[in-house]
Structure formats: C-alpha cells, structure tokens
Amino acid sequence: MPIFGKKNFFLLILLFIFSSFGNSESLRMIIDSNPMNLDPRIGTDQASQRIHQLIYNGLFRKTKNFYIEKDLLENYEFISPTKILFVLKKGVYFHNGKELTSKDVKWTFDTLLSSDFKSLRKGAFKSIKRIDILGKYKLIFELKFPDSSLLYNLVIGIIPFGAEKEISKEPIGTGPFVFEGREHNVLFFKAFSSYFRGMPSVKKLRIKIIKDPITRVLTFKKGEADLAVNCIPPDFVKSLKGIKSIIINKSIIIKSTPGNTMYYLGLNLNDKYLRNSNLRKALSYSINYKELIKFIMKGHARRAYGLLPPEHWAYSENLKKFDFDLKKAKYYLRKAGFNNISLEFKCANKKVSKRLAVALKYYWSKIGINVKIKIYEFSTFYRDIVKGNFQIYPLAWVGILSPDIYIYTSHSKFIPPYGANRAHYSNPEVDSLLDKASEIYDFELLKKTYRKVEYLVSKDIPFIPLWFANNIVVYSKKVKNIEIYPSGEYYFLEKVSLRNEK
Secondary structure (H helix, E strand, O other): OOEEEEEEHHHHHHHHHHHHHOOEEEEEEEOOOOOOOOOOOOOOOOHHHHHHHHHHOOOOOEEEOEEEEHHHHHHHEEEEEEEEEEOOOOOOOOHHHHHOOOOHHHHHHHHHHHHOOOOOOHHHHHOOEEEEEEOOOEEEEEEEEOOOHHHHOOOOOOOOOOOOOOHHHOOOOOOEEEEEEEEEEEEEEEOOOOOOOOOOOOOOEEEEEOOOOOHHHHHHHHOOOOEEEOOHHHHHHHHHHOOOOOEOOEOOOEEEEEEEEEEEEEEEOOOOOOOOHHHHHHHHOOOOHHHHHOOOOOOOOEEOOOOOOOOOOOOOOOOOOOOOOOHHHHHHHHHOOOOEEEEEEEEEHHHHHHHHHHHHHHHHOOOOOOEEEEHHHEHHHHHHHOOOOEEEEEEEEEEOOOOOOHHHHHHHHOOOOOOOOOOOOOOOOHHHHHHOOOOOOHHHHHHHHHHHHHHHHHHHHHHHEEEEEEEEEEEEEOEEEOOOOOOOOOHHHOOOOOOOOO
C-alpha cells in the first residue's frame, strides 16, 4: 500500500514548489500587466520586452546612460556605410545546450523580415537587404541604405536556428534565466547555469501578474512579494510613506529614481485653432507644471521639455521652455486673435488622465478657454488618436533609447498610418535634418543634428511635454544590488542577490 495517495502526493509536490519561493535563492516579483508575446520578433508591449531581457540576448544591449554596448558580439566593423561585419562571441549557449552561431542570427532576422511573418517590429529593420554568413561566428549585414538607427534596434533577442512560432510559448534564448512555464498568472524561471555573463545569484524567479494596484500593495504588506518595478502607483507609494529611499516596517524599501517615461499632450495641428502657433504657446504657458507633478504624480516626476531626458547624450540644453507664466499665456492668446473658444480634451478612463483633464480645464479657463472633457475606454480612445479624431489628448512615450524617435514622431512622412506623427506636424528643415541623421555614423555630428531637431520641434510645439515619471521600485529588505536603469530595464536582475533570512 502506498504511503501517499495521488491527491496527497500532488499537494506535497505543490508545497515543495511554492515553499522554494521563500528561500534565500528565490525571488518573488510582481508586475501589473500580462506580457502579450514571448517571441522577441513579435512582442512590442512593455511587459513582453522586459521579460525578453531575462530570456534572450541581442547583438547589443542598452546601457544605463542611453547608449548601447556589445552583448553577443565580440566585435563589429563598418566595411562601408551599407555593409557591417559582425563577429560573435564564442562559447555562448542557448538554454537547450546548443552553441550560438551565425546561423541563429541570420535565422532570427530572415524569419522576421519574411513576407509571411507578421510583426510590428519589421519597420525597425527595413534597411536590411540581406545577411551573409562568413563563418561560424562571422556574418555581414548588407543594407539597402545607410541606417544610423540600426545598431540601436539590434538589441532585439536572438532565437535558435529553426525556431518557429512555438517560441512564443516555449521561449529559448541565451539569457540569464530559463523559462520553466506558466501557471495562470504566474511565470516561472530558473537561473541559467551556462549563462555567458555568469550564472545569476537568484536561482529561482517567480513573476506574478497582478492587475489591481490595491492587491499589489497588499501583496507586499503580507510579505508575499519581494520586488516590484514601476507597478505601484504614486498614490499608493504615499500611503506606504516617503518619496526618497526609506525602510518601512523594517522589511520593505521604496526607491523613487529619475525615469524616462515621458507624459505629453498631443495636439492636432490640422485643427483650425491648434494650427495657430500662438495659441499653442498660450496653452503651454498657462499650465502650472510644478502643481501637476506635486498633486498628480505626488512628486514622483520631473519636468519634461522634449522627448529625451537631460541625461540623454542627444539632449539639447537650448530647448525652448514654456514654463508657467499666466501673463505670457494671455499675451499669446490675444496675439492668436481668438476669443471665447472651446477645445475638446479626449482621454482614456484612467486616474492620471482624468485628474490631468480636470486640472487643465481649470488652468485654461484662467485665460478664457473652455474645455470639454470626453472620457473613453482605452481601446476606443486610442483608435480615435490613431485616426486623427481629436484636438488634444494625453499619452506617454515609454523607454525611449534612441533619438530617432523624432523621425517616427516628427517627420512629415510618418503621419499616420505610416508612423506616430499624430500632430500632422510638418517642418521642411526638421524633415531635412532627420533625413540626414538617418545616414550619419559620426557620433558627434549625429549628436549635433539631433540637438538641432530637438530645438526646432520644441519651438514649434507640435506636442506639449509635461513630465518624466520616476521609476518607483519597491522591494523587500532581503533583496540586494538593485540598480534601476532610467528606462526601467530588467537587466539588473542578473546581478541581484538575496540575503539569508533566519
């Protein structure tokens, strides 16, 4: 007669598995949204791209200071403006035990760019004409035209040769953590013992998806989570005390550090009112940005003047700044020649957006502009924004790395449906500079070109920058070596370690 029945045996196995998450080698992390696709060629949502960083490596990886560095590469060389030689590191292995070779790199991009493969990520690699293998660790990318943004886009994860669509559910990469499976809203990982950068200290990683913010906070209070990155809203951070690094109940630590998620107001320059630059200046000057950051973001943000944060290498110190000044706001409204106008503010049904709408209605009423607020579910709201069916709306750009975001948002050829120039902004000088920037490989010249673009765009006000949200990291006292990138990347998890708790 067996000692354990089937039911009791199964329960014991579960007990063993879940108890392992509380030991000194296990990390319990929570996130606020579901990663849509674990295939690095397809997943574009933020949650997916963060998880990709645990499973995969790219030819390059992002750095803390908005540069890129070699990841799977030993070296690379521009043979000509349209030919790049890449040399892979030797001794890098996939989770299935196979060594990384040129075939894997070629397979990743050949499949991504094939005509029958559907992915929003294709556009980032449109300059690639073909990839030729020169040897086990060498290959050449031949381009259709010079593309200074390509290297930044080569942070995309490399998959094994022959991998098909199944990789979205059973991902195999060369990254620090091996995906073990998913159970409902929990993703399970283990440290990759053959990781070329060194096996992570955290041997087991559990990532739980909790969509409700109150539940996320309670999960920490009950001691059922060790780490959360940017999923505890500012309102709840205040309830846990403090804005700077503090210890709560001797077990929870909160850090609020500068981030680069940029909140802005989108403007429709096709609109009969908003095409007037003086009206856009009036709207900009009438906003009390310090108040917005204090009361809406609870101090967990800093003023933004463009798409790039001050620490970015392409940031321009000469941006046109429209800080709160009611006298200037009234002056430019008079100069615009409008009286008693009404504007529609369209937003999604989210707390930050709704509070922002109320605040802006108040600010703009002070200069005689009436605001009609219209609130929609996000899918309906976003559909209207893409179609150009708006006057003013709030949104955010998340995790910007390369200044080529200005091509996508400010070049006239990228007006929807071809890009994200939703303002329908057109400036021939900006277009010309952006065209040149895409072909410039000289770093200092590229920096100078993008800084000029930033200045011109800031002067024209196709959108109103509001703030850069801070990265809010909540973690238990047992977690060590937390180093958050401004863009909120998950690279730091390969270096995190845990204190023994007795």
